Amino acid sequence: MSQPPWQPITPAKPVRQAKEPLTRDRIVDAAMRVLTQSGYEAVSMRKVASELGTGPASLYAHVANKRELDQLLVERTAEQMVFDDPIDPARWQAQLKATMREMLRAMRANPGVARAAIGAVPVGERALRTTERILTLLKAGNVPDQAAAWAVDLIPLYVTAVAFEETVQSASDWTPEDVERFVSNLRTYFEALPADRFPLTVALAAPLTSGADGDARFEFGITVITAGLATLAPTP
Amino acid sequence: MSQPPWQPITPAKPVRQAKEPLTRDRIVDAAMRVLTQSGYEAVSMRKVASELGTGPASLYAHVANKRELDQLLVERTAEQMVFDDPIDPARWQAQLKATMREMLRAMRANPGVARAAIGAVPVGERALRTTERILTLLKAGNVPDQAAAWAVDLIPLYVTAVAFEETVQSASDWTPEDVERFVSNLRTYFEALPADRFPLTVALAAPLTSGADGDARFEFGITVITAGLATLAPTP
DNA sequence: ACCTGAACACCGTTCAAGT
DNA sequence: ACCTGAACACCGTTCAAGT
Numbered sequence: 001m002s003q004p005p006w007q008p009i010t011p012a013k014p015v016r017q018a019k020e021p022l023t024r025d026r027i028v029d030a031a032m033r034v035l036t037q038s039g040y041e042a043v044s045m046r047k048v049a050s051e052l053g054t055g056p057a058s059l060y061a062h063v064a065n066k067r068e069l070d071q072l073l074v075e076r077t078a079e080q081m082v083f084d085d086p087i088d089p090a091r092w093q094a095q096l097k098a099t100m101r102e103m104l105r106a107m108r109a110n111p112g113v114a115r116a117a118i119g120a121v122p123v124g125e126r127a128l129r130t131t132e133r134i135l136t137l138l139k140a141g142n143v144p145d146q147a148a149a150w151a152v153d154l155i156p157l158y159v160t161a162v163a164f165e166e167t168v169q170s171a172s173d174w175t176p177e178d179v180e181r182f183v184s185n186l187r188t189y190f191e192a193l194p195a196d197r198f199p200l201t202v203a204l205a206a207p208l209t210s211g212a213d214g215d216a217r218f219e220f221g222i223t224v225i226t227a228g229l230a231t232l233a234p235t236p
Numbered sequence: 237m238s239q240p241p242w243q244p245i246t247p248a249k250p251v252r253q254a255k256e257p258l259t260r261d262r263i264v265d266a267a268m269r270v271l272t273q274s275g276y277e278a279v280s281m282r283k284v285a286s287e288l289g290t291g292p293a294s295l296y297a298h299v300a301n302k303r304e305l306d307q308l309l310v311e312r313t314a315e316q317m318v319f320d321d322p323i324d325p326a327r328w329q330a331q332l333k334a335t336m337r338e339m340l341r342a343m344r345a346n347p348g349v350a351r352a353a354i355g356a357v358p359v360g361e362r363a364l365r366t367t368e369r370i371l372t373l374l375k376a377g378n379v380p381d382q383a384a385a386w387a388v389d390l391i392p393l394y395v396t397a398v399a400f401e402e403t404v405q406s407a408s409d410w411t412p413e414d415v416e417r418f419v420s421n422l423r424t425y426f427e428a429l430p431a432d433r434f435p436l437t438v439a440l441a442a443p444l445t446s447g448a449d450g451d452a453r454f455e456f457g458i459t460v461i462t463a464g465l466a467t468l469a470p471t472p
Numbered sequence: 473a474c475c476t477g478a479a480c481a482c483c484g485t486t487c488a489a490g491t
Numbered sequence: 492a493c494c495t496g497a498a499c500a501c502c503g504t505t506c507a508a509g510t
Binding site: 118128147148158162198200201207217220224225228231232 | 354364367368371372375381382383384385386387388389390393394396397398400401404429433434435436437440443444446452453456457459460461462463464465466467468
């Protein structure tokens with residue numbers, strides 16, 4: 001099906017130029033593709049460049065270095081977090097937990113990004129929305145200012161660490177069966193320890209090795225942190 | 237000063253052989269030296285090998301791969317933690333905090349090891365002592381078994397994440413003045429944000445950027461976690 | 473059994489030269 | 492101004508060959 005003759009031969013708005021110009025956004029897009037498909041380890045300047053059909057040197061006109069590219073991936077992930085639940089002071093603890101769940105969800109959706117996030121100071125536009133939301137919830141719970149400010153550091157630190165731990169496990173080429181076998185071996189190992197020196201490790205071998213399912217462990221963590229923060233509110 | 241003639245010419249026990257044989261321990265020693273002197277980034281198979289006057293291939297007879305070497309560095313650090321304070325059930329919360337401080341101390345003493353530790357499952361001999369101590373303290377505080385078991389994961393995760401954050405900051409070639417300037421700029425940035433969208437971030441700009449001193453922030457974290465765990469003990 | 477040189481398949485970053 | 496090829500100084504790991 002060819003173009004009717006009254007159409008201009010050179011299209012006014014080409015859908016795709018022969019060679020799209022490199023931009024920051026296109027670089028981050030490509031990096032994000034590599035990240036979700038092959039994990040953080042695979043995100044190299046060279047791989048991202050070849051994903052864009054060019055050489056690694058070309059990226060340096062738009063991105064200062066690898067660290068800045070990492071930061072941009074973290075920022076992208078923060079943009080995907082949705083906090084639209086209107087704040088209800090009576091439910092601030094439940095809402096704080098839901099906020100942390102949403103943070104973990106977004107990091108899980110971009111496997112490997114936690115590795116880049118764990119050492120990054122969040123200053124981007126959307127990371128600020130997370131900060132603002134946490135502060136609002138803690139103020140609703142009467143948590144003192146300095147405590148709320150520190151919690152803004154503690155909460156993402158915890159969520160990111162959990163996400164990172166998960167990706168370390170899955171990044172190694174272990175099948176779910178391998179993980180299961182490993183956990184099972186670990187329980188046997190704990191149970192066989194000298195009971196005089198490690199009485200509780202032996203006695204609690206089962207619960208110690210039951211947390212591999214992930215979600216229950218994360219729920220425990222956000223419960224502890226939320227309850228701990230709640231104790232900081234002055235009781236009038 | 238030459239040897240007196242009645243001394244045997246070939247010494248019975250040479251203080252140092254011309255070429256000491258490679259061992260796991262010597263490799264970890266060398267890696268530890270590189271780690272504390274130049275940080276985690278510098279710990280490569282090649283650098284460790286050249287520290288020992290050999291090539292990288294030689295290490296593979298004693299160490300499976302880089303990941304195993306990382307694990308051994310973490311194990312070394314765990315060995316340096318001292319928990320000899322006899323357990324006093326009445327002071328379990330204070331003692332739990334002291335335990336976390338000791339964990340952080342040991343990681344700080346080996347700058348960069350946190351990076352290796354953050355994705356490592358602690359199974360070594362000495363890491364078990366940490367596990368056993370945390371369990372003992374939580375049992376003293378009547379924390380339920382499953383909660384205590386999960387706390388064994390949560391506590392090292394938090395301490396390691398804090399240590400890692402610190403090394404990321406110091407690993408970049410920033411002087412203390414650079415850090416101070418960065419924090420100061422960040423405060424100014426927060427204060428200049430649109431107050432209608434980020435009211436609390438603007439209002440709390442000062443406390444948000446005051447935590448860079450480190451210790452106070454860590455104290456906050458261990459207080460929140462300890463208080464949170466205490467709420468899990470059934471009140472009889 | 474342990475050690476080694478050389479090679480393989482990768483990195484991040486720089487820089488002079490092109491358009 | 493943006494892009495590129497080529498180079499520099501690195502990685503982890505393997506493997507055949509030596510002792």
